[in-house]
Amino acid sequence: MANASNEHIVSSYEDELTALTRAISEMGGMVEVAITNATQALIRVDHDLAKQTAKADKAVDDMQRYIDEKAVSMIARRQPMAGDLRHIVSAIHVANDLERIGDIAKNLARRVKHIDSQRVSKQLYNGIRHMSDLALAQIKRSLDSFTLRDANIALDVCRRDDEVDALYISLFREFLTYMMEDPRNITDCTHLLFCAKNLERAGDHATNIAEAAYYLKTGENLYYDIESGKVQLN
Amino acid sequence: MSVATDILHTNVQTGKETIKMSGQKVCVHYGEKQALFDVDLDIVANQVISLIGPSGCGKSTFLRCLNRMNDTIDICNVSGEITLDGQDIYDKAIDVVELRARVGMVFQKPNPFPKSIYENVAYGPRIHGMTRSKDELDELVTSSLRRAGLWQEVKDRLDQPGTSLSGGQQQRLCIARAIATKPEVLLMDEPCSALDPIATAIIEELIDELRENFTIVIVTHSMQQAARVSQKTAFFHLGKLIEEGPTEQIFTNPHHKKTQDYITGRIG
Amino acid sequence: MQIWLTLLAVIVAVGGLYYAGRSRAFAVTNGDATILHSNPAFHGGMVVISGMLPAVFVLLGWTIFSRYFADASVSALLGEEFNALSELEQGAFLRSAFGLSQSQQIGDVSSLQNKAIEGYSAFFASTTLILQLVLAALIVGGGYLAWRQIRTDLRARQFVERAVSFALIAASGVAILTTLGIVLSLIFESINFFQKVPFFEFLFGTHWSPQSAFEGVGSDTAHRNSEVFGAIPIFAGTLLITTIAILVAAPVGLMSAIYLSDYATPNVRAIAKPMLEILAGIPTVVYGFFAALTVAPFLRNSGESIGLSVSSESALAAGLVMGIMIIPFVSSLSDDVINSVPQSLRDGSAGLGATKSETIRRVILPAALPGIVSALMLAISRAIGETMIVVMAAGLSANLTANPLEAVTTVTVQIVTLLVGDQEFDSAKTLAAFALGLVLFCVTLMLNIVALRVIQKYREQYD
Ligand SMILES: Nc1ncnc2c1ncn2[C@@H]1O[C@H](COP(=O)(O)OP(=O)(O)O)[C@@H](O)[C@H]1O
Ligand SMILES: [Mg+2]
Numbered sequence: 001m002a003n004a005s006n007e008h009i010v011s012s013y014e015d016e017l018t019a020l021t022r023a024i025s026e027m028g029g030m031v032e033v034a035i036t037n038a039t040q041a042l043i044r045v046d047h048d049l050a051k052q053t054a055k056a057d058k059a060v061d062d063m064q065r066y067i068d069e070k071a072v073s074m075i076a077r078r079q080p081m082a083g084d085l086r087h088i089v090s091a092i093h094v095a096n097d098l099e100r101i102g103d104i105a106k107n108l109a110r111r112v113k114h115i116d117s118q119r120v121s122k123q124l125y126n127g128i129r130h131m132s133d134l135a136l137a138q139i140k141r142s143l144d145s146f147t148l149r150d151a152n153i154a155l156d157v158c159r160r161d162d163e164v165d166a167l168y169i170s171l172f173r174e175f176l177t178y179m180m181e182d183p184r185n186i187t188d189c190t191h192l193l194f195c196a197k198n199l200e201r202a203g204d205h206a207t208n209i210a211e212a213a214y215y216l217k218t219g220e221n222l223y224y225d226i227e228s229g230k231v232q233l234n
Numbered sequence: 235m236s237v238a239t240d241i242l243h244t245n246v247q248t249g250k251e252t253i254k255m256s257g258q259k260v261c262v263h264y265g266e267k268q269a270l271f272d273v274d275l276d277i278v279a280n281q282v283i284s285l286i287g288p289s290g291c292g293k294s295t296f297l298r299c300l301n302r303m304n305d306t307i308d309i310c311n312v313s314g315e316i317t318l319d320g321q322d323i324y325d326k327a328i329d330v331v332e333l334r335a336r337v338g339m340v341f342q343k344p345n346p347f348p349k350s351i352y353e354n355v356a357y358g359p360r361i362h363g364m365t366r367s368k369d370e371l372d373e374l375v376t377s378s379l380r381r382a383g384l385w386q387e388v389k390d391r392l393d394q395p396g397t398s399l400s401g402g403q404q405q406r407l408c409i410a411r412a413i414a415t416k417p418e419v420l421l422m423d424e425p426c427s428a429l430d431p432i433a434t435a436i437i438e439e440l441i442d443e444l445r446e447n448f449t450i451v452i453v454t455h456s457m458q459q460a461a462r463v464s465q466k467t468a469f470f471h472l473g474k475l476i477e478e479g480p481t482e483q484i485f486t487n488p489h490h491k492k493t494q495d496y497i498t499g500r501i502g
Numbered sequence: 503m504q505i506w507l508t509l510l511a512v513i514v515a516v517g518g519l520y521y522a523g524r525s526r527a528f529a530v531t532n533g534d535a536t537i538l539h540s541n542p543a544f545h546g547g548m549v550v551i552s553g554m555l556p557a558v559f560v561l562l563g564w565t566i567f568s569r570y571f572a573d574a575s576v577s578a579l580l581g582e583e584f585n586a587l588s589e590l591e592q593g594a595f596l597r598s599a600f601g602l603s604q605s606q607q608i609g610d611v612s613s614l615q616n617k618a619i620e621g622y623s624a625f626f627a628s629t630t631l632i633l634q635l636v637l638a639a640l641i642v643g644g645g646y647l648a649w650r651q652i653r654t655d656l657r658a659r660q661f662v663e664r665a666v667s668f669a670l671i672a673a674s675g676v677a678i679l680t681t682l683g684i685v686l687s688l689i690f691e692s693i694n695f696f697q698k699v700p701f702f703e704f705l706f707g708t709h710w711s712p713q714s715a716f717e718g719v720g721s722d723t724a725h726r727n728s729e730v731f732g733a734i735p736i737f738a739g740t741l742l743i744t745t746i747a748i749l750v751a752a753p754v755g756l757m758s759a760i761y762l763s764d765y766a767t768p769n770v771r772a773i774a775k776p777m778l779e780i781l782a783g784i785p786t787v788v789y790g791f792f793a794a795l796t797v798a799p800f801l802r803n804s805g806e807s808i809g810l811s812v813s814s815e816s817a818l819a820a821g822l823v824m825g826i827m828i829i830p831f832v833s834s835l836s837d838d839v840i841n842s843v844p845q846s847l848r849d850g851s852a853g854l855g856a857t858k859s860e861t862i863r864r865v866i867l868p869a870a871l872p873g874i875v876s877a878l879m880l881a882i883s884r885a886i887g888e889t890m891i892v893v894m895a896a897g898l899s900a901n902l903t904a905n906p907l908e909a910v911t912t913v914t915v916q917i918v919t920l921l922v923g924d925q926e927f928d929s930a931k932t933l934a935a936f937a938l939g940l941v942l943f944c945v946t947l948m949l950n951i952v953a954l955r956v957i958q959k960y961r962e963q964y965d
Contacts, residue, residue, distance in 0.1 A: 006500040013499070079458055081497040082488050219487025306852055308767065331855045339853035345846035348869040357864070358854040408850070415854060 013078055020070055020091050021147055024098070027063040028143040031098050032136060034060065034105035035202065039132035041112050042195060043125045050112035053105060060102030067095040086219060090212040094146055097205040097212075101139060104198045104205075111191050124178065127171045128195055134164050135199045138206035146213040157210035158222065159233050164203035171196045254279040254449040255300060255337075255419060260314035262295050262304065269295045272314070273475045275468055277419070282441060282450040284460035284481070287470035288496065293453040296470070297421050300451065301337035302330050318419070335362050338417035342424040344404030346396030346411075351388050354396040354407055355379060358415035374414055382410035383440050402433025409440065413448070420444065422452040426459060438463050457497050461485045469493045516550055519645045523549030526652045540659035548658040551665045553645030557637045564633055571629075572600070576621035583614055685943065692940045695933035699731045704937060707732015710900035712920060712931045731934055733941070735900040739817065739910030740886060743896060746821025746906060747828060747885040752878060754825070755832025760862055762833070763840040764848075775837065782830035786890040793823035793895035801907075810907060815897035818906040824891050828881040835880065839873025840866055872957040879953035883946050889914040913938050 008014035034053055041050035071088045074080060080088050138157055145153035175189045175196075214222040225231045255277040262270040270292045277283055277300075285293040295304070302323060304310040316323050323333055335358065346354050355375045358364075365371040375392075379385040384406045388399070396407050405425055412420060422441075426434040441450060441463050454460050460467050461481055468478040469490070477490040488494045527545035531537055538545075573596050577584060587595060599618035602611065603626075611619065652658070696704065709732045758778065762771055798819040805812035812818070843866050851861040867874070889912075897909035898919060920935040 006495055009499050081457055081461075081485050081499075082494050084498045085486060301853065303849065303853060306849070331857060334853060334855035339849075341846055341849060341853070343846055345844070345850040347847060347850065347865050349865075357851070357856075361854070361856050361860050361864070411850075411854065 008084075010078075013074075013084075016070070016074055016078075017084065017087060020067065020074070020088065023063065023067050023070065024091055024094055025143065025147055027060060027067065027095060027098050028139070030056070030060050030063065031101045031105065032139060034102055035108075035132060035136055035139070035199075038105040038108035039129060041109055042115070043129060045112060045115070047112060050109040053109040057102050057106040060099055064095045064099040064102075067091060071095075082219075083216075086216050090146070090216040093212040094143075094209050097208045101202045101205050104202045107198055108195050111195055115188050115191050121178075124175070124189070124192055127167075127174060128192060128199070131164070131167055131171060131196050131199045134167060135202045135206065138164060138203050139209070142206040142209035142213065145210050146216065149213065149217045151214050151217045154210040154214040154217070154222070155231060155233065158207050161203055161207045164200055168196055168200040251278045251281070253277070254319065255451075256317050257296070257299070258315040258317075260296065260299060260312065260316060262292070262299060262313075263311045264307070265309040269473050270299075271473045273470075275475055275478060277449060277451055278466065279449050280445055280447075281466060282445055282452060282464040283466040283468060284464035285451065285453045285468050285470060286455070286457065286460050286497070287476075289455075291470040292473045293470050294423050297339075297423055297451060297453055300419065300421055301334050301339055303334075303339065305330060331362075335415040336417050337419040337421060338412035338415060340405070340408050340412050340420065340422045340425050343428050344401055344408050346399070346404050346407050349396060350393045351379075351396050351399070351407060352392040355410050355414050357411060362415060364415070378410040378414040379407075381413055381444070382406045383436065383443075384410055400433070402429050402436060405429060405433070405437060406440065409437075409444075413444070417448065419449045419451065422450065424453050424455060427455060434459070457485070469496065471496065515641050516554065519550045519553045519641070520546035522645065522649055523547070523652065523658075526649055527658075530652055531654055537654050539655045539657055540662075544658040544662050545652050545656070547662045547665075548656075549645050549648045549652075551662070552648035553641045555665075556644050557640040560640060561633075561637060568626075568629065569600070572622055572625045575625050576618050579621045580614065580618060584618075688936055688940045688943060691933055691936035695930065695937045698930045698933065699937075704731050704733055704934075705941075706734060708734045708902055710735045710916070712916075712934055731930070733913075733938065735902040736911055736913050736916050736938075737941075738902055738904070739896070739900065740912040740914075742817050742904065742906060742910055743821045743824060743892060743912055744882060744885045746818060747824035748878070748882060750822055750825025751828045751832050751881055751885075755829045755877075755881070756836055756874065758829070759833040759836035759840055760866075762837045764858060764862060764866070775834070778830050778833055780830075781827065782834070784827075786827065786888060787894075789823050789827050790890040790894035793819050793891050797823055798895055805907065812907045813897075813909050815895060815909040816907050817896050817910045820892050820894075820896035821906065823895060824885055824888055827888070827891065828884050831881040831884055832877050835877035836870070836874050839870045839877065842873070843869045875956045876953050879949050882949055886912075886942065886946060887914060888912075889918055893918065913942050917942075 008017070034056055037049055037053040037056075040046065041053060071092045074088055075085075078084070138160060141153055141160075142157045144150070145157060172193065175193045178185045179189045211222045214220070214225075218225075220230075222231075226233055253276045257273055257275045260270055260273040260275075261268065273292075273296060275296070285296065287293055298304045299312050299316055300323075302312075304312055312324065318333070318337065321328070323337075347357060349357070352375055355378050356371055359371060359374050365374055376385065379388060384403060387403060388394075388407075396404065399407060405428075409420075409425075426437050429437065438459065441452065444450060452460075452464065464481050466478065467481045467484040469476045469484065469488070469492070471492050477484065477488060477493045479489075483489075484493065485497060488497065494500075524542045524546035526549075527538060527542035528535060535542055576596065576599070577592070584592065584595070595615075596618065599615055600622055602615070603619045603622035709730060711730045758774075762775055762778075766774060794815075798814055798816060801816060801819050801822075802812045802814055847865050847869060848861055851865045852858075856864070892912045892915045896911060896915075898911050898915060899909050900911050900916070901908055903910065917935045917938050920931050920938075
């Protein structure tokens with residue numbers, strides 16, 4: 001909390017702001033677990049884990065609703081200003097993105113039952129695992145940038161989004177090759193391709209979170225700053 | 235992206251800003267005690283600028299420099315330069331009486347004179363001899379009350395004492411009284427601090443309308459009010475102007491830590 | 503010596519009752535005073551009040567009525583010789599005998615008187631002891647009754663509270679009753695006077711020379727007296743002098759008040775205001791000889807130099823000096839009133855570009871008007887009631903004139919001259935003083951009522 005070294009005069013307000021950040025962290029943890037589990041289920045073709053993961057998304061949705069309500073009530077009751085206002089508004093954004101990542105995890109888990117594991121080569125799964133690890137790392141770092149209010153980490157996350165995109169393109173080529181090799185692979189490969197695409201989307205949401213963190217810290221729009229040359233991505 | 239940013243920034247860059255009043259290195263001493271330190275502040279024509287800051291930081295003092303109300307305090311000593319349309323208002327050649335007609339003032343507590351509503355509004359025009367006939371005066375009183383949004387409520391009881399109105403009406407009467415002298419700048423020192431939310435909203439609406447014809451400087455303790463009514467905001471702290479800028483920026487992204495701490499309610 | 507003994511007794515009684523109540527309050531709690539409903543001090547107070555109050559009432563009653571009992575017992579003692587006297591003479595006889603019985607030295611007295619004196623002495627000697635015993639019994643008994651009631655939940659605090667409010671009522675009652683008594687005595691004595699001199703002749707007669715009043719009984723007494731008790735000249739004189747005084751005091755006082763409140767620097771104010779108030783502290787007799795010895799000759803000389811004849815005692819001299827005397831009333835009160843007009847009105851006016859004097863003329867004075875009017879009324883009452891200056895500077899002759907350069911006289915002066923010297927208490931001359939007093943009272947009352955009305959009227963508008 002580099003920006004707000006001083007405690008708020010109204011301590012209950014301070015407590016609410018802290019609680020909001022804590023809820024975001026908690027929700028981030030839930031989402032990370034969901035992505036990890038979904039990937040595991042996909043790779044190990046673990047139908048139970050898949051079901052469990054899909055079910056767990058409900059908790060993420062509830063968490064988002066909770067954060068929204070908290071944020072709205074704080075806006076109504078406290079009329080937040082400046083840093084506090086940005087804190088609350090970006091918390092709403094971040095919660096929204098996290099909820100979408102949660103949806104992605106659910107989507108991944110649901111695909112498990114459509115994929116015939118016997119036929120798919122382990123190599124393909126490796127690509128998915130790699131993709132998932134990269135997306136998770138992005139999510140983790142973006143959440144770090146939010147809770148630590150660190151604009152540099154946020155910039156870093158945005159920078160690395162290209163890596164995720166590049167990985168997705170290469171996976172896409174790979175899947176295409178497999179499909180051309182053996183048309184029986186088409187169904188499975190298409191499912192896995194969607195999984196990869198979803199994970200790529202999760203990476204995008206991570207950059208959104210980083211963007212929100214950047215706004216929280218600096219009060220500026222990250223892309224406007226990039227366009228105007230105030231910050232450099234690479 | 236660029237469309238979005240354009241939309242975002244049009245509010246700030248509407249046309250050319252002409253500077254109505256300007257303070258350069260304004261210092262104020264009350265006897266030994268210095269109340270303002272080198273304040274540089276431009277007041278843009280047809281805009282509302284709000285002065286915020288903790289009590290005793292010198293907001294009223296600065297405001298009172300703008301129409302030389304500080305002259306009425308013996309121990310008060312103003313240095314630096316304050317201009318109105320480029321002319322130094324502390325110049326010897328300036329007639330204070332005329333200056334105050336051009337830079338009107340509305341106070342924290344509604345202070346209608348113990349006279350009828352009509353006489354309250356007619357007070358300024360009378361002492362400045364602004365009208366040639368009774369009809370002209372009537373016309374001026376009516377139009378001032380109209381512009382202050384009070385006409386409908388008082389048109390049938392112009393001869394009743396101004397003090398018989400409610401607090402919010404009294405404050406609008408004071409605004410009508412101030413605009414009857416056809417000022418160019420209107421100074422308001424916490425004009426809503428004694429009013430309920432509805433009366434406050436009416437005054438705020440009024441301020442927004444008055445902006446068309448007047449330049450308004452308003453001191454307020456309500457962050458929300460400053461955010462609602464003003465285009466520019468200036469933050470004072472311990473007699474110094476800490477930060478000044480477009481209201482959106484001050485309230486979403488103040489550059490100075492003291493400003494941030496003050497408007498978010500943190501101990502400075 | 504006796505008075506100190508009495509005082510000591512009272513102190514001992516009060517202290518004893520207080521101590522008894524307080525210690526009893528402690529006693530009933532077994533040492534934990536917090537469980538008491540009221541503080542122990544209130545219990546003490548309650549016992550004191552219960553003990554002393556009845557005794558005080560009995561004492562008051564006795565003081566008022568003992569004379570009747572004494573008179574009755576003495577006249578019963580005197581018998582035939584006393585009964586032969588007329589009722590009026592009986593009263594006078596008893597009064598003088600009672601007076602003599604109270605004094606140490608008794609000179610030559612008749613045997614009857616001696617008997618009466620001894621009767622009084624005996625009566626009071628016997629009753630004093632009884633009275634003292636009764637009072638002591640009341641104190642102890644009342645205190646004991648209250649003392650017995652002390653319990654932890656006794657509401658002694660409320661009892662004391664009621665006693666306090668009763669005391670406050672009693673205090674204001676004294677003031678009201680006194681006023682009422684004075685007014686009633688004025689009215690009754692005036693009625694007496696109007697039996698001797700017709701009401702309208704007094705009020706509207708134009709000739710005032712009470713020294714030539716005819717004392718006696720006869721059909722033409724009333725007629726004769728009506729000619730010498732015409733009060734118009736002295737009312738006119740009062741009016742003239744008061745008008746002159748107000749004409750001096752109102753502008754000067756008001757302007758100095760404005761100067762003090764709005765123009766003077768704090769330093770000047772700190773010196774000038776007390777100085778002005780010193781004027782009010784100068785004894786009026788000093789003003790009087792100032793008027794008679796300095797102002798009157800000065801007026802006379804300057805009048806003569808421009809060909810005016812000024813009498814050596816003139817209404818103008820008295821009015822001028824009286825005006826100066828009441829300046830502090832006007833200025834000091836007006837200054838307070840003007841100061842209490844909120845600064846926000848001054849700021850508001852200045853903020854519209856008004857100059858200081860415009861602000862004062864158009865805002866401050868109208869706002870302060872009720873207070874200024876009451877200040878003026880007070881000054882007028884003071885001027886009407888003033889005697890000394892007029893006696894010394896304006897003379898005693900009741901001229902009916904509007905010329906301020908001639909000698910006139912006022913109501914108060916005439917009251918004084920009527921009452922100095924030896925005369926019968928119920929002569930027309932003496933009673934005329936009461937009638938004048940009554941008129942004076944009515945006029946001042948009316949002024950006050952008018953002032954209150956003015957204040958109320960503008961209060962409604964301006965507050
Ligand atoms: N008339 C005065 N005499 C002496 N000191 C004053 C006077 N008016 C204001 N001050 C001092 O100047 C400082 C600024 O006051 P002011 O401008 O009224 O503050 P604000 O309006 O921001 O609450 C305060 O410290 C106050 O004590
Ligand atoms: Mg102020």
